[in-house]
Amino acid sequence: MERTGIHELSAAYALDALDADERREFEGHLPHCPECREAVGSFQETASALAHHVDMPPPPPALRERILEQAKRERSNVVPLRTRWILPATGTVAAVAACAAIGFGIWAATLHNRLGERPEAVGLIGAQGSLIVNRSGEGILVVRNVDPAPVGKTYEIWVIQAGRPIPAGTFAGGDRVAVTLTQKIPDGAIVAVTLERAGGVAKPTTTPLFRTGSV
Amino acid sequence: MARDLAHLSDEALVALVARADDSALAELYDRFGHVAYGLALRIVRDPALTEDAVQEAFLAVWRSAARFVPERAKASTWILTLVHRRAVDIVRREEPRRTEPLEAAPQPSANLTEDEAWLRLQRTRVQEALRRLPDQQREALELAYFGGFTQSELADRLGEPLGTIKSRMFTGLNRLRELLADTDREEERWNEPEFTS
Numbered sequence: 085m086e087r088t089g090i091h092e093l094s095a096a097y098a099l100d101a102l103d104a105d106e107r108r109e110f111e112g113h114l115p116h117c118p119e120c121r122e123a124v125g126s127f128q129e130t131a132s133a134l135a136h137h138v139d140m141p142p143p144p145p146a147l148r149e150r151i152l153e154q155a156k157r158e159r160s161n162v163v164p165l166r167t168r169w170i171l172p173a174t175g176t177v178a179a180v181a182a183c184a185a186i187g188f189g190i191w192a193a194t195l196h197n198r199l200g201e202r203p204e205a206v207g208l209i210g211a212q213g214s215l216i217v218n219r220s221g222e223g224i225l226v227v228r229n230v231d232p233a234p235v236g237k238t239y240e241i242w243v244i245q246a247g248r249p250i251p252a253g254t255f256a257g258g259d260r261v262a263v264t265l266t267q268k269i270p271d272g273a274i275v276a277v278t279l280e281r282a283g284g285v286a287k288p289t290t291t292p293l294f295r296t297g298s299v
Numbered sequence: 300m301a302r303d304l305a306h307l308s309d310e311a312l313v314a315l316v317a318r319a320d321d322s323a324l325a326e327l328y329d330r331f332g333h334v335a336y337g338l339a340l341r342i343v344r345d346p347a348l349t350e351d352a353v354q355e356a357f358l359a360v361w362r363s364a365a366r367f368v369p370e371r372a373k374a375s376t377w378i379l380t381l382v383h384r385r386a387v388d389i390v391r392r393e394e395p396r397r398t399e400p401l402e403a404a405p406q407p408s409a410n411l412t413e414d415e416a417w418l419r420l421q422r423t424r425v426q427e428a429l430r431r432l433p434d435q436q437r438e439a440l441e442l443a444y445f446g447g448f449t450q451s452e453l454a455d456r457l458g459e460p461l462g463t464i465k466s467r468m469f470t471g472l473n474r475l476r477e478l479l480a481d482t483d484r485e486e487e488r489w490n491e492p493e494f495t496s
Contacts, residue, residue: 095469100387101443101450125372130476132379134444136421137429140337147336147350148328152321154354155361159319205311212318214311224306228320260303 094120098127210294213261215275221268225275227294230257233279240280241265242288245273254284309374317364324361331375332357335382342386342447345393352389356382383444390447428478436471443468 090113096102097110114120205214213227225241233239233256241263242249252267252275269275276295278288304312304326312330315323332353339352359381367377429437442448442456450468454461 092465092469095472096443096450096465098472099440099443099468100383101448101453101468103449103451106449126476127472128380129373129376130472130479131444132376132383133421133425133475133479134429134440135334135338135379135383137425137445138337138341139422140333140340142333143336143350143353144346147353148325148332150350151328151354151357152325154358155324156321158358158361159321205308205314207314212320214307214314216307216311226307226311262303262306 091117091120091123094123095127098124098131206296208294208296210292211277215269215296217269221270223265223269223275225253225255225261225263225265225277227261227277229259230261232257233282236282237279238282238284239277239293240284240288242276242278242292243267243269243273244276245270249276249288251284251286254280310369313360313364313367313369313374313377316361317367324357327360327374327378328357331378335379338379339382339386341445342383343390343393348389348393349386352385353382355385359385387447391449424479428475428481431478432471432474436467436474439464439467440471440475 090110093102093106093110097107102110110120114124205216207214208227211227212229213225215223215225217223230239238254239257240254241252243252243265244250250267252265253263255261255263265275274296276288276292278290278292280289304315304323307315307323307326309327309330312323312327316327335353335356336349339356340346340349343349343352356378360378367374372380429440432440438457439453442453443450448456450464451461453459454464457464
């Protein structure tokens with residue numbers, strides 16, 4: 085197919101208006117054509133705006149339950165990596181590295197170059213959760229399944245820029261933690277969490293238990 | 300129960316879904332289930348098949364969330380694209396194709412949740428942009444997107460050459476994108492005087 089012809093198909097593809105053969109042919113072309121990939125992305129966003137065109141009745145409530153039940157049934161087959169994050173008793177490097185291997189690479193969004201109206205998320209290395217940051221650099225740390233801090237201890241959050249950690253809040257642990265950081269997060273900074281004595285300290289005294297990639 | 304995830308972006312929820320977090324999947328469903336169901340119902344027209352399409356699409360979200368690339372698409376676009384693809388594939392298996400218009404079912408305006416209010420705004424904005432498209436382009440877009448017709452079926456149905464249909468869809472979608480971008484800009488300068496042609 086001639087070049088302009090296949091470019092034009094990006095609209096029909098985004099509208100799902102290609103038949104099975106045409107779709108297959110276009111999907112074979114996509115990996116080789118950055119222009120078409122960009123056009124498809126942009127056209128799909130426009131096309132999906134059409135989904136909001138008509139007011140329709142809501143789905144029956146049973147559908148939600150059916151989807152969630154089916155998803156849970158599939159979980160053990162699909163994602164075998166879900167592990168409860170266990171606080172390393174002595175903060176051993178090996179344990180942190182093992183956790184990092186699980187979390188690393190699943191989510192590596194960079195934030196500062198995106199302009200959505202909703203905040204963005206950066207994944208954590210070494211724990212389940214995300215750091216959510218809005219455009220002005222305000223952040224919320226969301227972590228799941230963090231063992232409760234031992235008596236006399238607290239988890240402390242650090243915003244680290246150019247190697248300099250600034251204390252940004254404390255929390256006690258739990259199944260679902262969401263803490264608003266007391267410090268803004270500049271571009272290029274990372275956010276890390278250490279275990280410190282209750283009340284928090286001005287400078288970290290232990291190795292980070294988990295952290296973000298670069299924000 | 301799942302509402303403590305309400306402050307997360309759609310993209311953050313997909314990241315949690317990639318880690319097999321079913322409460323994040325529930326939150327995504329709470330955000331997009333209504334639009335997804337409405338879209339699929341508009342295309343498929345049969346409630347049971349519509350539920351199949353929505354269920355398959357959300358399970359596809361569940362299975363493939365780790366492959367979602369946030370730099371490439373918004374999560375909402377990704378999800379609705381999956382829903383649309385499933386619905387179109389289902390309706391193309393059904394013969395004869397149902398083409399009678401579906402009654403819209405406006406919801407009562409009392410007790411709008413924040414999400415419903417947002418949906419309603421979106422709808423007004425899309426309807427306005429569609430209204431400003433040339434008739435033939437709007438017709439091609441609507442028949443393709445909501446009718447589930449392939450471009451060749453559209454050419455037959457409208458009695459036009461395939462090339463004409465292709466370019467109507469391309470030009471129409473391009474124009475719609477510009478019109479939607481214009482309304483975005485208008486919202487940004489909502490307190491400035493408005494000049495319309």
